[in-house]
Amino acid sequence: MNNFAYQQVGKAKDATAILREDKQAAFIAGGTTLLDLMKTNIEQHSQLVDINLLPFKGIEQTSDGLRIGALERMSDVGENRLVLEQYPAISESLLLAASPQLRNMASIGGNLLQRTRCGYFRDVAFPCNKREPGSGCPAQKGDNRNLAILGVSDSCIANSNPGDLAVALVALDAVLTLENAKGKQRRVPLTNFYLLPGNTPHKETVLEPGELIVAVTVPTAAHARRSMYLKVRERTSYAYALASAAVGLDVQGGQIRSARVALGGVGAQPWRSLEAEKILTGAPATEATFRAAAAAALQGAQPREHNGYKVELAKNTLVRALFDLTAKV
Amino acid sequence: MNEPNFFESPGAGGSVGQPLDRVDGHDKVTGKARYSAEFPLPGLTYGVLRTSEIAKGKITSIDTTAATKEPGVIAVLTHLNLPKLAQTPNTPEGKKAIGAPMGFLPLTSDEIHYAGQPVALIVADTFERATHAASLVRVQYQAAQPIASFLDAKAEIFDPLKVQDGKTPGHTRRGDPQAALAASAVKLKATYNHAINHHNPMEPGATTAHWEAADRLTVYESTQGVTRTQTALSQMLGLPREQVRVVTKYIGGGFGCKGSCWPHTPLTVQAAKAVGRPVKLVLTRPQMFTSMGHREDQTQTLTLGATKEGKLTALIHEKTSTTSPWDNYAEPNSRIINLLYECPNFEAKYELARANVMTSTFTRAPGEAPGSFAIECLMDDLAYQLGIDPIQLRLLNYAEKDPSTGKPWSSKSLKQCYARGAELFGWSKRNPKNGLTRDGRHLVGLGMATASYPVHNSQGTARVRLYADGHAVVQSGATDLGTGTYTVMTQVAADSLGLPVDKIRFELGDTRLPTAPNSGGSVAAGTVSSSIYMAAQDVWQKLTKLAIQDKRSPLFRAKPEDVINEKGRLVLRKDKAKGEDFAVLMKRIELTDIEGTGNGKYGAGYESGMAASPADSGHKDDTAGHSMHSFGAHFCEVRVDPELGTVRVSRWVSVHAAGRILNAKTARSQIIGGSIFGIGNALMEATHRDDTFARYTNATLADYHIPVNADIPEMTVEFIEEHDPYINAMGVKGIGEISMVGVAAAVANAVFHATGKRVRDLPITPDKILSAGVAS
Ligand SMILES: Cc1cc2nc3c(=O)[nH]c(=O)nc-3n(C[C@H](O)[C@H](O)[C@H](O)COP(=O)(O)OP(=O)(O)OC[C@H]3O[C@@H](n4cnc5c(N)ncnc54)[C@H](O)[C@@H]3O)c2cc1C
């Protein structure tokens, strides 16, 4: 870890201004992952701008849906009554993540910007295209058991954001509110926020340098109210997903009227599957439909030597989630 | 019996065995207990290691300019400027004299042999400054292609003749196993693969080195054995033993990785010498993966021959594993396979391959843990193949004598363990067919396995000082890994002296105290408790002598052999009303205190009373003409999700017989802890070493998974009462390691029962369940 300056700011403008001036500066919210990245020298920042005093708080109903401030803590959002009632998948994705201690510190904005757990990325002694563009990707032929199979490239096969929340949010059409150094706000659907690795795995999101995440808004919908998040992992708690599924269904009289599907743990980015949704929509809520949807979702899978099991695992996870959701009336 | 023995002590049984709360509990939770990195010495500085990025090659240059210029940096030490040691383990003689676990000490040359090898030690006035400066050291290497493991195509497999640094023969043979196998009606052969495991105690390795004078050193060290560390350091430094003091008051777990003196310890000592101030060095969690050994990656093939009734006729075991460039270490898996069941023909062989890794080392139940996995899984296969209940099959092959030596057991209560375990677990309700028990989406499986662990050859000493005011100070240079040594020894001392436990102060963890063995190989409880008991007997003998010489004593002129001690009183054996309290005697003769010393020995309870050689991890269980082992049985229920590949343990029963149990509560905790350790080994623990870079890819506790609370069900633990007069004066066998022996097999056998698929690669992670085709 290098030496760095630290300051706390009260206004978004002040925060973004510092980052505009100093390209090596970074925002810090809960610090639960940023500090780890700094201690291991994966990221080296000249200064940290503490944004915890910014007014990016609140969980409230708006005309666009539920608006969650970027500085709300994972635990508060996960246990929020509105979230529990209207977006169970979001609540579950949060409460199944990390540990209670981390969830009490970690913010929603920080969660959406966490970085891959790829072991090569996490240790500066290894080459890694994501960390050092052009240095190579040892994971392609190496320890790739936990890495992605969808949207991957020959440059990078990491799950760029390995977290859970983003999976639920991309499924439920969440939209981010961002604010840049000029004080200008823009709205970006989360599905457009994350970038696939291609030849530039170091470019992970469309966030501009110095841009802040202000809030995330999730539209109200029948398929959001009936949604769930299923997470498969090696141990019962405190582990990232090997595979996960966020699903939302609006079923009426046995027919699926609308469906939302996203997968975690298997995509280079939180993986919304329009292919699966297409098959589900208008179809009867049966095992055959679910299996067909799962097959469609994994159609483009490109497994490597050690992560081939994820094709079957992701399919089974999705089918199970759909089953469990339809069983829950 | 020519040695006194706790079984014959009339005072016995007051406190020993009771579930006494930890005597050090209060100090631990209030922070008063000082761990080795918590001694606030004047002028203390902080050492941080910079480790190698590459796994093989040479350092071509080290630029320390930037690091040295950083504020607060006191020294940047490399192989070029670290003070030289009198002796290094880099030669076979040096290694032997030092008793070092690894035949190589970093910072003694420019050679790089493994990733994570220290290349510089930075000393600064704060930990943060030292850490930062470490990142500023510029190291240039000439890298070479490393060998990652025995599976590497470039690796040369060789026959080491001996493993474990020569302690264990690489070949063992009884009878004619090949011929017996050829003639067997039933033959089974299977290969088992084991991931690398790391000990990962909560407290990392930590050394605080303080040169009190140019030739006098005190080291606060997180070690399982202060004496072994003292030996190593005094040899390396060329100093008399008395000038090297090692202190270890509390340890946050070790599991074997703190059983030896690893490189960071002498390096910190030399750094302190270089800067002329005390230096504290605490390994980081990632450094823990490349600093204190590991359980090696290994594959074992076990071949079994049996009659069609299920009686074993032959066992052939082969193991291949990775070792370091210098040492022939392999945990001795075949030891348990050789003796667990009656089998007239046996053969075992070890093969090794050198790779660019540090030397592996004992990890909780070294040898017994992976060895039991092979034999207990294959026995399970045999049971299914022959349609015999797994427990019945084990009883059919029950070894009434130790098959490996032909000697009688000092005690063996395994049948009772099976019976009680089966009863507690409800084994009889199990469907004998596999793959047929369901609970909703889950396949439910019940499995069991046998556990066994030797009572290792060991001896130790203790001192007791009894005061006339009714309290005692009891000392032995043992260590408490966090397992409860402080507590159980307090209980033993209390009963041996006839005092209440709160009148005992037990001190340990200092080379100034009487020598005790390493807390390792499950020897501490038996050896240290026996030493204390013997020291108390010494006190009683001295007091008896004083009483019978004192005209005012009711015991005046009694024969010493007629006087016994009972609950703090000296009395006549035949007329217990006649006698007096030790305090009355001592006050009358104006004796404020009296000291006794004792030597607790392996096998000392036995008639021959033979003394044993000093503790090591070698297996010399025949000193007393008996084979000495603990035995037990684990029972496991799992729930397997066939589509998602997850395996969760839903019920657990362990029943053990390990001689005298000193404290019901700490003993239960040990068994629970060992079982959880084994469940981790069975289901999730694996360190991945990259094939190309020979470097770990998950050296953090976020990515190296150990069980969390939610993975562990309520656990049922019981002990079979066992009276073993042969092992040592206290009749204690030790339970630290047996608790994990057989655990992985019990889990794997339960998975087999649940799914009908046999997974032989540990850990049994979801990918393996899915590729075993469980769902189909
Ligand atoms: C051991 C461990 C296990 C974990 N397991 C899981 C898990 O199972 N599932 C899961 O989902 N997550 C998991 N996490 C990740 C955890 O959820 C994240 O660390 C956390 O959400 C990050 O939030 P934070 O506020 O602490 O972010 P910080 O560490 O403060 O910041 C992270 C990044 O986001 C940037 N940032 C933060 N807020 C903003 C903002 N408003 N605008 C712009 N940039 C911003 C920072 O500059 C930094 O780059 C785990 C983490 C750890 C350490």
Ligand code: SF4
């Ligand atoms: S998969 Fe991506 S993150 Fe991992 S080593 Fe390759 S480039 Fe780096």
